[in-house]
Amino acid sequence: MSLGNDTLAKLREIVGADNVLTSKEDLIPYSFDGTAALQQMPGAVAFARSTEQIAAVLKLANQNKFPVVTRGSGTGLSGGSLPVSEGLVLCLVKMDKILELDRANLTMLVEAGVTTLTISDAATAAGLFYPPDPGSMKISTIGGNVAENSGGLRGLKYGITRNYVMGLEVVLPDGEVCWMGNKCVKDVAGYSLRDLFIGSEGTLGVITKVLLRLIPKPQAKKTMVATYAAMDQAAQTVSDIIAAQIIPCTLEFLDRTTIRCVEDFAKVGLPLDCEALLLMETDGHPAAVAEEAAKMEELARKNGAKEVRVAQDEAEATKLATARRSAFSALARVAPTTILEDATVPRSELARMIRFVDTVGKKYNLKVGTFGHMGDGNLHPTFLTDERNKEEMHRVEEAFKEIFDEAIRLGGTITGEHGIGLAKKGILPKFAGDAQMRVLRELRRALDPNGILNPGKMFD
Amino acid sequence: MTPRLSHLKDLDYSVVQQCMHCGLCLPTCPTYDATKLERNSPRGFVPRI
């Protein structure tokens, strides 16, 4: 289905001719997101600058029956903002204003195209804290974060995007504008529709404004890295820390392959002869931080850590955290195609899951590096492959099937933070079950009877 | 599009394939920042090679 000249002319009227792209060279960068091996050319890209423009675009889409895929910065890892062939990509990066910072209520109102880092920096400048910090935060938009309900490195203690959304302005698929939520800490009027839109992956409406909850900035922070000869020692350290009733803000894990790639890439001085590395961070009141850090170090040593390196200053802490933040990029350097997954299991099953990934990698003769959020059970098994090698790609697919089956068997989920999109559409029905699938479909049909928004994503 | 930078021809295509579309180059790219068009960024340029 192509957009047609009449539609393009109307789009130019709504957003301005400068804000509609149609030439092939302009469109190519919008034919993919951060997901490996997925590509689809759109018919046009339109940049909106206001809620009213988006409402008008969606009304037009219902009249002329064309599909609309909302896009932030296109860093998604499940193909969510991949265009529908010949359809419209509605890009929100030009809606990038912070509208209000309310110090009395500790909230920030922003347009959906503001980047996560801009929000985090603005909060910090006001002496406040916006905790969600996805690895892509330098460029990911808050609209994308809300649509994917993104996590980050601080999920264990501070939760994920959902925990910081107090209100949303959404343009519904038919073009009507709807506000949900407010600055009240307590609000039980009607269904919590706001929560329905968090994690909706651009299928139920276009998020145009977000009211965020901020919290006081922790006064102190301590960062350390522990390395181990055996993965089980690292897993046991995590269990012991939790059992000691310490909730660190960060508990991240890298396996041997990832450690090597990171060291090769970022040169932070990590020991190469270890099987597992834990990046641990505690924050809060200085006295509590000192006590917790000492206890965490003691538990790491008790479990046989070869080395525990405690950052002496902010610069060293940043360096150690960079080791973890660069994991994905570092792995991606060593192979043409990097397929990163986010199978997630209950914390207690982590060691078993990590071992399983390793075994599956060996069984299918694949190169795999695993890292992830040890504190919240969210693993990133990353297969290093080459999409031009069809036979190997097939083995990768088979390996993933086994990994997801095992995650489900252990009481886990098929995606902890990247969403279903296109990448996991095939396995959602099995995971969600018939009753959930029925409700999902009926909800979507009720809001978007013409199937305008992100058709073909998440489920059919 | 044929690359005008001739030394690109000497590189293995896999060098170009190293771009994994992560978008992390966008915030540091001045032309992207000024135009908000991905065409004017490394991520927009690499696939056209």
Ligand SMILES: Cc1cc2nc3c(=O)[nH]c(=O)nc-3n(C[C@H](O)[C@H](O)[C@H](O)COP(=O)(O)OP(=O)(O)OC[C@H]3O[C@@H](n4cnc5c(N)ncnc54)[C@H](O)[C@@H]3O)c2cc1C
């Ligand atoms: C290097 C790297 C590291 C990453 N690290 C993490 C991580 O630690 N944790 C994590 O959870 N994710 C991570 N991601 C995944 C990704 O960055 C997040 O999913 C992010 O929230 C996507 O934001 P975006 O602006 O790029 O959205 P896009 O990729 O453009 O869109 C994502 C989805 O949201 C929809 N959408 C976007 N904006 C809107 C809107 N305004 N209204 C309605 N729907 C919308 C799109 O239709 C699409 O379905 C990482 C990605 C990369 C490349």
Ligand code: SF4
């Ligand atoms: S060119 Fe940009 S999108 Fe491509 S890998 Fe480098 S940072 Fe990521």
